[in-house]
Amino acid sequence: MMKYIIELILSIGKVDRRWIFLVIGLAVLLPLFFPLGLPIRATTATQRVYDAVEELEPNSKVLVSFEYGPSTKPEIHPMAIAILRHLFTNSQKVYVTCLWPDGQFMAEDALTEIAEEEYGLTYGEDYVLLGFRPGNEAVVKGLVSNIRKLYTTDARGTLVDQIPMMANVNKVKDFDFIFSASAGYPGTIEWVQYAADPTGVPMSTGTTSIQVNDVMPYVQSGQVKGILAGMPGAAEYEALIGSPGIGTSGMDAQSIAHLVIVLFIVFGNITYFIETRRAKKY
Amino acid sequence: MLWKRQIPILIATVVGLLTLFGWFIDNPGIESFVNDDATQWFDILASFAIFLGALNLMKLQGRKVLKQHSGWQYSLFAIGGFIFAIVAGFIYKGNDAVAWGVHVTSKGTLFKWMFDFIFTPLSATMFALLAFFVASASYRAFRVRNLEATLLLVSGMIIMVGRVPLGSSISSWFIMYLLVLVGSVAANIKFQDKIITFGVLLGGVVIVTIWGSLAGWPVDQPSIFYLPMLQDWIYNNPNVAGARAIMIGIGLGIFATSIRYILGVEKSYIGE
Amino acid sequence: MVIGAWISVFLTLAILSYLYKDNPFYKVAEHVFVGISTGYWTSMFFWTQIQPNLFGRLWPATEYDASSLWYKFYNLFGVFSSVFPEGGIAKGHDMHLIYLVPFALGIMMLLSVSSKLSWMARWGIAYTVGMAAGLRAYGFLNSNVLGQIKGSAFQIFNSDLPYFALVGESITNNFVILIGTITGLMYFYFSREHTGNFGRLTKVGIYFLMISFGASFGFAVMGRISLLIGRFVDLMHYSSSAYNNATLWILLIMVLLLGYSAFMDKGRPVESPVNDRTD
Numbered sequence: 039m040m041k042y043i044i045e046l047i048l049s050i051g052k053v054d055r056r057w058i059f060l061v062i063g064l065a066v067l068l069p070l071f072f073p074l075g076l077p078i079r080a081t082t083a084t085q086r087v088y089d090a091v092e093e094l095e096p097n098s099k100v101l102v103s104f105e106y107g108p109s110t111k112p113e114i115h116p117m118a119i120a121i122l123r124h125l126f127t128n129s130q131k132v133y134v135t136c137l138w139p140d141g142q143f144m145a146e147d148a149l150t151e152i153a154e155e156e157y158g159l160t161y162g163e164d165y166v167l168l169g170f171r172p173g174n175e176a177v178v179k180g181l182v183s184n185i186r187k188l189y190t191t192d193a194r195g196t197l198v199d200q201i202p203m204m205a206n207v208n209k210v211k212d213f214d215f216i217f218s219a220s221a222g223y224p225g226t227i228e229w230v231q232y233a234a235d236p237t238g239v240p241m242s243t244g245t246t247s248i249q250v251n252d253v254m255p256y257v258q259s260g261q262v263k264g265i266l267a268g269m270p271g272a273a274e275y276e277a278l279i280g281s282p283g284i285g286t287s288g289m290d291a292q293s294i295a296h297l298v299i300v301l302f303i304v305f306g307n308i309t310y311f312i313e314t315r316r317a318k319k320y
Numbered sequence: 321m322l323w324k325r326q327i328p329i330l331i332a333t334v335v336g337l338l339t340l341f342g343w344f345i346d347n348p349g350i351e352s353f354v355n356d357d358a359t360q361w362f363d364i365l366a367s368f369a370i371f372l373g374a375l376n377l378m379k380l381q382g383r384k385v386l387k388q389h390s391g392w393q394y395s396l397f398a399i400g401g402f403i404f405a406i407v408a409g410f411i412y413k414g415n416d417a418v419a420w421g422v423h424v425t426s427k428g429t430l431f432k433w434m435f436d437f438i439f440t441p442l443s444a445t446m447f448a449l450l451a452f453f454v455a456s457a458s459y460r461a462f463r464v465r466n467l468e469a470t471l472l473l474v475s476g477m478i479i480m481v482g483r484v485p486l487g488s489s490i491s492s493w494f495i496m497y498l499l500v501l502v503g504s505v506a507a508n509i510k511f512q513d514k515i516i517t518f519g520v521l522l523g524g525v526v527i528v529t530i531w532g533s534l535a536g537w538p539v540d541q542p543s544i545f546y547l548p549m550l551q552d553w554i555y556n557n558p559n560v561a562g563a564r565a566i567m568i569g570i571g572l573g574i575f576a577t578s579i580r581y582i583l584g585v586e587k588s589y590i591g592e
Numbered sequence: 593m594v595i596g597a598w599i600s601v602f603l604t605l606a607i608l609s610y611l612y613k614d615n616p617f618y619k620v621a622e623h624v625f626v627g628i629s630t631g632y633w634t635s636m637f638f639w640t641q642i643q644p645n646l647f648g649r650l651w652p653a654t655e656y657d658a659s660s661l662w663y664k665f666y667n668l669f670g671v672f673s674s675v676f677p678e679g680g681i682a683k684g685h686d687m688h689l690i691y692l693v694p695f696a697l698g699i700m701m702l703l704s705v706s707s708k709l710s711w712m713a714r715w716g717i718a719y720t721v722g723m724a725a726g727l728r729a730y731g732f733l734n735s736n737v738l739g740q741i742k743g744s745a746f747q748i749f750n751s752d753l754p755y756f757a758l759v760g761e762s763i764t765n766n767f768v769i770l771i772g773t774i775t776g777l778m779y780f781y782f783s784r785e786h787t788g789n790f791g792r793l794t795k796v797g798i799y800f801l802m803i804s805f806g807a808s809f810g811f812a813v814m815g816r817i818s819l820l821i822g823r824f825v826d827l828m829h830y831s832s833s834a835y836n837n838a839t840l841w842i843l844l845i846m847v848l849l850l851g852y853s854a855f856m857d858k859g860r861p862v863e864s865p866v867n868d869r870t871d
Contacts, residue, residue: 055456059611062455066820070828076485082552082759108440109447112822113815139636142425143435170425172640176359193425231735247815251563251808258560258769259743268811269818270483288821293486295451295817300477302459307473310463328714332722339726354727361694362723364646365716367637368698372713374630375705381627394619398627405631409639410674420674424639431635437596438603439632441826442625445607448823451816452611458813471799472806479810543758553758555807557765561772562804564740565797568773569780571736578729581721589721590714 044312051309058302065298069290076293078286080274083257086264087242088278090215091121096129098214099207101181103229104148106221107140110246115144116285117244117272118219122152124279126159131203133213136170137177137224142193145169161194162201169193174224178232182210216241226253230261244271329584336582378402401438408434475554482551492545493532499545500524597835601842604823609846615853617846643675646695649688653680694719744773772800 080088094100102121106114125132134149136142145167153159161167168189171177180188185208189198198204206212210233218241220226226243234241240263245253247268256262266275269292272285335358342354381395407430408414413423414430423429464470481487504521511517540546580586606621651666656679658667669676697716704713746766756764775797778790786794831839 055460056612058456058459059452062452063611066451066817067824070821070824076489078485079488079548081483081548082556107443108435109443109819111440111444112825113818139425139640140435143427143432146427170640172645173359173363176356176363179355195422231731235735235739247811247818248808250811251559251804252567254555254560255564255567255740255743258556259740261739261743267483268814269821270814273485284825288818288825289485291821291824292814292817293484295455295820296480296484296813297486299455299458299813300481302455303462303473303477306459306462307464324711324714328718331715331718332725335719335722336726339723340729342726343730357688357690358723358727360645361691362720363641364691364694365698365701365720367641368701368716369720370633370637371698372701372705374634375702377626377630379705391619394623397620398623401624401627402631403627405628405635409631409635420677421639421643424636433596434628435632437600438624438628441600441604441823442607442621442628444819444826445604445823446625448816448820449607449610451813451820454813454816468798468802471802472809475803475806476809476813479807480813483810483814549758553765554803557768558772558800558803559807561769562776562800562802562807564744564769564773565776565780565801566804567736568740568777571732571740574732575729575737578725581725582729589717 047305047309048312051306051313062295062298065295066291069294070287073287074290074293076290078273078277078289080278081267081271083265083267084271084274084278087244087266088124088264088275090240090242090263091124091217092128094128094130094215098130099133099203099212100125100130100215100217101133101135101210101213103135103137103216103218103220104141104145105137105225106144106219106246107138108144110221111144112284112288113246113269113272114219114221114244115148116269116283116288117266117275118144118148119152119283120272120275120279120281120285121217121219121244122148123156123281124275126153126157126164127279132165133203133207134165134167134169135177135181137174137228138221139170139172142167142170146193162196163203166201166203167193168198175228175232178224178228182233182237185209210239211237213239215239218243220244220249221246222249225249226262227256230256235261242266244275325590328590329587332589333582333584336578340578340582374402405434475559478547478551478554482547487547487551488540490547491537491539492542492547493528493537495545495547496528496532497525500528594835594838597830598838598842601827601830601835601838604827605839605842605846608823609850612850615850617850643681645685646691646698647676648681649685649691650695651676651680652685652687653682654685655687656680744770746770771796776800776804 102118102125104118122132132153134145136145149165149167153161153165157164159165168185169192171180171188173180177188186198191197192201210216216229216234216239218226218229220229220243226245226249229241229243233239241261242263242265243253244266245268247270250265250267253262253265257265266272269285269288273282273289276283276285338350339354339358342350342358345351378399381398384395385392385399409424409431412430413420414433415423415426415428418426418429424431426432462469462473464473481490500521503524504517507520508514508517535541540549543549577586581589603621603624606617607625609615610618651663657663663680666676666680670678697719700712701716704710753766754762756762775793777797779786779794779797779801781794784790827839831837
């Protein structure tokens, strides 16, 4: 009986990888059709971001920077939207910049969906899209010294001097908070190194899961106040602000897929142990 | 040879020294060069490098089509895609309300249409393919051969399960029972004695059950076995230590390599 | 809109079909990706870097003077009115003729596409390498080395902190990070053999590094799965009747065609994708 089970395990261990692809594909697809509704619990890192935003006085000036593109949109767009929702609910003034060119497309989509359609806010008084400027960290450095040198007009072509909410905003130090939704270079690290650290303006960030470990040391040392890590981080933030969105709907699929991969690792190692013990015997 | 070898090395040395010492020299001319112009020139040259890459690519694909090497028909698609993108970028705007230049970041243009319906699905799906390969590798390649590999896989698994909602639904008592099972398997491998194995298993189960009943089976206590808490600790402490060591190591390495380039010791960029 | 949806679905499914085996759908999508992304980045970099920052500084609108030789030269290019608009380029810059230097280096780079002149690219590359070396040397030393060391330092006998806490700061946690960082760094010191007491410390170091790599692996998996979820959500969105059920039709056609080719290939060995890429 034992032998039969062992033989079965070994034969499954050598299965064609296309069956593995099918299993993982189904593990991701099925929960999207049949959601499980698992409860989402925020981690300390996400809670710290929430607290940092919650602590801001109403009508604070918040700089939100979009540096991600379509290939990382599923991870970062939900958190950008959740942050915008939180800021607009608390009546903050939002200034949007982009260090990536495709970030501007993402910013426009997010602002149209949230600021215009959901909250019905006025452009130029409650939020403004300054847009993309090329130059990577040079843009961050430029914002720290003089915004108007970099931005003579906003993304829609209006002169910055004519935008009401840009009055008295000349450099990064005039902002009360910075949030960077970042997927790589340039992104969070540039904001920390050239803006938040030198000026002392508090900052938070949301990044792709892959980038999290690169940014962790800054979070741990307090230079960045908490971090939203990938789609799970976005879902946790949506749970904290009480409006589930795209991040939450993907969580069940994420949970099941992770469980399947852990089971794959465990099963693969069981086969490995059986094989090595057999090899030792003979 | 002067043009091909000495002058590039001289350029690298002079420019490198200028930008490095530019951080420390108080001369306004040099400061403005280092802060503004140097990065700008870098970006401009990077753009020309992209154009060079595009020209090389078209040269290669064109040669494939002309000489009819195997798979030349697919090269037609590559060339066609490139021409379409160039047309969208330079020739046909699609939205006359927008000026040339900003049309690459404006809505309603052919460029944006191409970005939304061709570029985005292609790049996003290419990345997404890796999810399948990671799953396949987890099954077929990740093996616990020694303590280091065990640490890697265990910490990876704890992070993977602890970070998602499923992890907060798994009770810490379930984990404790799992550990008792793993312990008895390890005892079996080590001592090869059925009595010891059975003793470890039974003893473990009894202890956990009594403890659990006394505590009332709370989901998140004892917290060291509750996956989200354990994951949080690993994420914030040993993980940060390792990441920091790597960051410092990389920082020192980059500094050393930069000095080598500036001093002309490292000449790999000219192909030597 | 609908045509775009059908194209998007076709390209997504074509790339996913690689999982079954390398097939013409995948090859077509791959080559289209190569062509489109090259063209996309070329256009993007030209319009966001070269035209405003290079040409905008060589021929700015602020100093436009139709009678000068320099601007007469500009007006010759005016036939490309999209790139060289009437009256100079207005991007808020002044004239900096020194930008002829990167322009010349850039042209040399482009000329290197011909094999006889390939050495010309070295000048531009040498500039890039030298500049990056100078800037990064200071930047990385400051923030990655000194900044991180500063972050690792903590008050050992800080009575505000608890001795042990699973969540949040504690004295034990700070010690763990400090010991982990130092032993991890020791591991990278290869000028001395890892034996004896030093060897034991480096072994501890590598354990910390392995935990960190394991966490990175967990996050990498998380990221990739999130991207896959994003693609599936898009495919589901495009399967609705507003897009004429694009996903379902294209999926059906692809499955039929691939199934047919697999049936015809029976007897010949099937080539399944060989590399287990996990980056």
